[in-house]
Amino acid sequence: MGDTVLDVRNLSVEFKNENQTTLAVDNISFSLEQGKILGIVGESGSGKSITSLAIMGLIPRPGKISSGEIWFSPAKAQKTTNVNLLALHQDQLRHYRGGEIAMIFQDPMSSLNPVYNIGFQITEAIQLHQKNITLEQAKNQAIALLQEVRLLPSDEQLEEQYLANKLSNLPVKAYIKQQKEAILKRFPHELSGGQLQRVMIAMAISCNPTILIADEPTTALDVTVQKEILRLLRELCKSDRNMSMIFISHDLGVINEIADTVAVMYQGKIVERNNKEIILYNPQHPYTKGLIACRPHLTELPEKLLTVSDFVDLEKDEQGQIISLSEKTPPEIIYISLEEEKQRVTEIEKLDNLLIIKNLSVRYPIKGIFGQTKTFFNAVDNVSFEVKHGETLGLVGESGCGKSTLARTILKLIPATEGEIYFEKEKISDWTVGNPKLRSLRQRMQIVFQNPYNSLNPRLTIGKAIMEPLIIHKKEGSERKQRERVAYLLERVKLNPSWFNRYPHQLSGGQRQRVCIARALALNPQFIVCDESVSALDVSVQAEVLNLLKELQQDFQLTYIFISHDLSVVRFMSDRIIVMNKGKIAEEGTAKEIINHPKEDYTKRLIASIPKFEKTI
Template sequence: MSDTVLDVRNLQVQFQTNDNIVRAVDGIDFKVTRGQTLGIVGESGSGKSVTSLAIMNLVPTPPGKITNGEIWFRDAATDDRPIEPVDLLQLPPSQMRNYRGGRIAMIFQEPMSSLNPVYTIGFQLTEAIRLHRDISAAEARKQAVSSLQEVQLLPDDDKLREQAIVQLRSPGSDAASIQGKDITRQIDRIKQEILDRYPHQLSGGQIQRVMIAMAISCDPTLLIADEPTTALDVTVQSTILNLMRQLRDRRGMSMIFITHDLGVIAEIADTVAVMYRGEIVETGTVRDIFLAPQHPYTRGLLACRPTPDKRLRYLPTIADFMEVAQGDDLAEGNGNQRRTETVNPRSPQSLSSMEVEEMSEIEIATRFARLRQQQPLLVVENLQVGFPIRGAFGRTQRYAMAVNGVSFEVYPGETLGLVGESGCGKTTLSRTLMRLIEPMGGRAMFDGADILEIQGKPLRQLRRDIQIIFQDPFSSLNPRIPIGEAVTEPLKIHGRNQSRKQNRERVRYLLDRVGLNPNWIERYPHEFSGGQRQRICIARSLALNPRFIICDESVSALDVSVQAQVLNLLKELQAEFGLTYIFISHDLSVVKFMSDRIMVMNRGKVEEIGPAEMIYHSPQQEYTRKLIASIPTGNLERIGR
């Protein structure tokens, strides 16, 4: 059909490992029409990214190989471009380069590593433009500026003129006295200042805008966006999604949007393809998928994300839904073999969509009152943490206050959720409580001892009681030592090292408790998935029987299904060991599921603090309302779909 931009037929991609052949993509079919957004959703390892790499003919060879299929692409009709479809898999490399990056553009998953750190963004933008268009450097610069304006990293021409006039005006003068040539030069300086920036001088959201500008700079017919918002704050994520919708509608561009989050898909896609183990198990419109999902895997993906409107005891997981489906198949006597699923042996008894219990308002209020009847375990008063800004000769000119006068308390057995955008001071606060960063002022009392004053042996003893689970499970473990040694390490450091046999038994118990096979103690971190690594980090934090654990964005890098398993695990461990948590995240829906109270931070200060239900349903501050409005809930009525 003439309106079909991309037609993928029976695509198969496999990877050769030491032991066997893995079919990453196993015979999938889908189409993308002109101006349409197809959302491809699934967990890590489902084949989403490999599919996008196959379309771009970027599957790494070896070990990867496209073994079968056709990928028919029909370019937009212009004077100098043919409209006959071509099979991208049959094109020689020299011709494929004309399509890749020009007619089919891609935004890769990790914005921070997608740009070369030693070149300015202006150089990299103009390089991409001149690679696909035979134009001068000056013309390429104009197009780069236009692309940055389109993604709103640079103001439009009218606002640039206003900004230039403001910068040129001297006290007592008016705008009419400024000459036009001076304004033009100042506008050029403002543009050049942005173009001359290096990637490290931009935030994650700004870098993602640069990547989008680079992708649209050659006016592609098809844009592939591979997890473009996964690592971003919910507010920045909302801005990027809105920007991509505007670009698609304004340009009439087709889009493939890849993510593991169905809430994000609801915000941007027209049709959805759900991938599981290399296959597309369900396709349909956004409305069909969200209101009447047919496949149990789709129902599991929808159910395992925390829903801010409800307070569930535990989150369902993918394994729960797949078990229910397989049981039904066997009951019908259709002869299907039951697959072996990865099931957490400690998960709450066999959940299904009908069995998940919601906490009542009375139960929530009773728990909250019981917690407040105790003496606080942690009391923080007027905590201040600043980082020096150096001037001439290395002298400190001023301090950038990351934490500025923060006060709060945490009660035994409570989970205090700490939420806010990147840069608000969440991580700095947590590291200060661990004495990994020294404060400028204030007090932090833990069970009667001032964390900020003690030194030496008392500080080491305190760190037995306070542990932290860091954000990135991939860099939290030493890749050169087996996980058994990693979990044993705290015992050795704090003098609780016993015999080798006793240490191994302790490690095996901890691994079993977090849902991992105790026989894996000799394996190395690279042999585990992200969710499994995070479980290892949790096991290590439990080695010393702590009373207080700080979870610093401990699930933000995980798939929603793995995230559900880890959140359930943290709740179970809290109930079993009487743990107290500070749970840090930029995702308010996750924080609300975990927390008894929520503290909202912005620019180093506390915006508001209170019971989780009150913060979500009756926020007092505009900043909190903005955070809540940015949550991609997948509510079709809320987003007008």
């Protein structure tokens, strides 16, 4: 194998049930060189994660590896020894898993045990794979790892903090020791998403693995935190560790930031594999071209985003299996000119205000040891703005900046501490739960949440879920008319009305989000909050949902507040943008002004953190 540390040959993974067999991974082959980063890109269901689980020997039942070989060359071996991982028993495979091949999963919160502090979990991993090591030595290694992933400052930085700020009455060495022990004692719920991901990286590299598999490790992170994690992973591979990495993502911008070579997966197959520059800037397969075209751009504003279906024509059999795939000629992209954009802004400024926010604040009490309120956390701090009829206002910022709290307060889901909210010239901020006007308000204001998997009741069919608000508010009269309304809404969000009796688990993530949008439209609202409603979706599905939201806005004269940490998406959707930081409005202006001429350093940092890949097919 030479410098090749992993050689996957003709790998197939299938899942069997009573009725049919699904080929999740279909006869794929690829190799990974020492010190290099292979990016595997594709949509949900393409077989990316199943491939990584096959390498780790973690295929869930009823799945099984039906054919293939996975040859691994351990870097820690005394002599060059290649081993076929698929020929090993679980006890033998456990020697390589974690120690030689480590993995970072997508959701760090579900990957860490909430019962134990992070120090225990890191030292446990170290002691499991490194024999004859004491607990004290494992703790010292854990601290060194947390410093390496920059969750904990170095000794020199801690000393500088101590001397500059006089943070403690302790001697400097005792202070440094105290800070190190304090981080080890923290539990997962006390850390942010980015910090948790750093803990997972520290655990993964604790035994100096030959290969690190990172499965969508930045999907749920802000662009600024994502940039830091990508830089950290890249440095780990290029450092003295000389580690190899398989980085899995559906975002070609992220792949462009980190990978050396790229493999594109579609329907269980690798449809294209080459150096990063060739794949991203001279793609040959129509599916790759479609993935690239799906991404919204900061610099260009199309009327409509292209999707994978504009590039790929599929022929399927009765069971839904693909028989053939051919390339389509995509439609011409129509871009909105600067003059058209200015005209749109001018027209919106002439319209009446639908929503007025004045000096709005939301504070949460921080309790002391004995339950007394010691201080307050300002989630939203003295915020004021207006939203016009038919406008889309983009709300951006990092996690914890107050975006979602602000939106939920406007919708009367969270009480405001101070300030006033006016909707259609009515002051609604004083309305309480018992007020009959509040029930009527619920019909006019709706929300589409981030996670479509948690937003639908798994025990209700999608038809019943959409019909539920009609029943609660006694709309459309008879059940027959309500069913007709549901069928109409399903058709409007481009779902088959005959799916009325399907359950959420029978739909993909994008289809579920369409159901959530249909449910939000059921009562003919004027105002909808989209709270990170596309951040959990693949880029192609995201493009379809964004196009749908724009189309529905025109047809139903909707007004949106569109919340996201992805400025590219917000640029495509929004007329104006508000940038939030630490509960306050950092900057406000038209979408074009904010993106092209940001004034605040915070906004500039957000824009600079976006993975750069502006390729138009």
